[in-house]
Amino acid sequence: MIYLSIYHFIIGMVKRKTKFAFNLTLPVILSLIVAIPLIAVSQLEIEQQNQEWLTYENTYPLKMKIDYPKDWVYSEKTLYPYSFVYFSPSDVVLNYTEDEQGVFFSAGIADTEDFPFQNMPLELWIKEHKRDNYEKLYKVNYTESIPIMLENGTLSAHKNILEYDHERSVGAGTFMRKSMEILTVKNSKAYALIYTADPERFSEYLPIAEKMIDSIQIT
Numbered sequence: 001m002i003y004l005s006i007y008h009f010i011i012g013m014v015k016r017k018t019k020f021a022f023n024l025t026l027p028v029i030l031s032l033i034v035a036i037p038l039i040a041v042s043q044l045e046i047e048q049q050n051q052e053w054l055t056y057e058n059t060y061p062l063k064m065k066i067d068y069p070k071d072w073v074y075s076e077k078t079l080y081p082y083s084f085v086y087f088s089p090s091d092v093v094l095n096y097t098e099d100e101q102g103v104f105f106s107a108g109i110a111d112t113e114d115f116p117f118q119n120m121p122l123e124l125w126i127k128e129h130k131r132d133n134y135e136k137l138y139k140v141n142y143t144e145s146i147p148i149m150l151e152n153g154t155l156s157a158h159k160n161i162l163e164y165d166h167e168r169s170v171g172a173g174t175f176m177r178k179s180m181e182i183l184t185v186k187n188s189k190a191y192a193l194i195y196t197a198d199p200e201r202f203s204e205y206l207p208i209a210e211k212m213i214d215s216i217q218i219t
Contacts, residue, residue: 051069051070051071051208052069052070052071053067053068053069053070054067054068054069054070055067055068055215056068056074056085056087058076058085059219061078061083061109062083062085062107062109063109063187063189063218063219064107064109064191064216064217064218064219065215065216065217065219066085066107066212066215066216066217067211067212067215068087068105068212069089069208071089071090071091072087072088072089072090073087073088073090073093074086074087074088081110082108082109082110083108083109084106084107084108084109085106085107085108086104086105086106087104087105087106087107087212088103088104088105089103089205103196103197103198103201103205104195104196104197105193105194105195105196105208105209105212106192106193106194106196107191107192107193107194107216108191108192108193108194109189109190109191109192110189110190110191110192118188119188120185120188120190121185122156122157122158122183122184122185125183125184125185125190126158126183128190129181129183129190129192134162134164139163139164139165140162140163140164141162141163141164142160142161142162143161143162143163144159144160144161145158145159145160145161146158146159147159148182150182150184150213150216150218151216151217151218155184155186155218156184157182157183157184158182158183158184159180159181159182160179160180160181160183161178161179161180161181162178162179162181163176163177163178163179163199164176164177164179165177175198176198176199177196177197177198177199178196178197178198178199178202179194179195179196180194180195180206180209181193181194181195182194182213184218186218187218189218191218193212193213193216195209195212195213
């Protein structure tokens with residue numbers, strides 16, 4: 001309705017062909033072209049800022065607390081020696097299709113006692129995670145790879161942002177995904193916090209994923 005009203009307003013000014021309209025039509029059009037996307041982004045940010053949040057707590061095996069939006073759902077899974085909890089917006093889950101592949105945030109843990117190396121440093125976990133998860137993917141492109149800190153600057157971690165082609169679970173072909181992954185090691189446990197979405201929707205839920213990561217507490 002807003003877009004339609006703006007459109008008719010501009011057309012009306014052009015049709016009148018007054019001196020006022022001639023002088024102001026182009027600046028108004030340019031201003032509206034710039035302002036409309038900004039209004040949309042601001043509205044999305046406001047909605048995310050006003051979201052209600054809950055706290056997920058798992059004393060075993062994940063041994064972590066993490067905040068998540070009230071309107072997101074979660075599911076716990078174990079694929080030994082890995083354990084995960086997956087979070088996803090409820091509306092995305094309801095409209096999930098094989099082509100879209102949805103949006104999700106996962107927090108996973110691996111017991112390093114089952115790894116070939118004990119007392120694993122973060123650098124080795126980064127290498128092992130990459131080998132185990134991305135060697136079989138296609139066209140992996142890392143756009144960012146930097147060290148960061150978690151838990152109010154007390155826990156060293158590493159952040160990767162990457163895009164890759166992934167095989168479809170149903171039918172032939174691949175689909176493009178974009179992920180932000182945070183890797184860390186604490187108490188002989190290797191952790192991976194991964195936010196994944198379609199590339200065109202990645203920035204839409206990124207602020208939520210970053211807030212979830214900031215809230216993480218590993219016990």
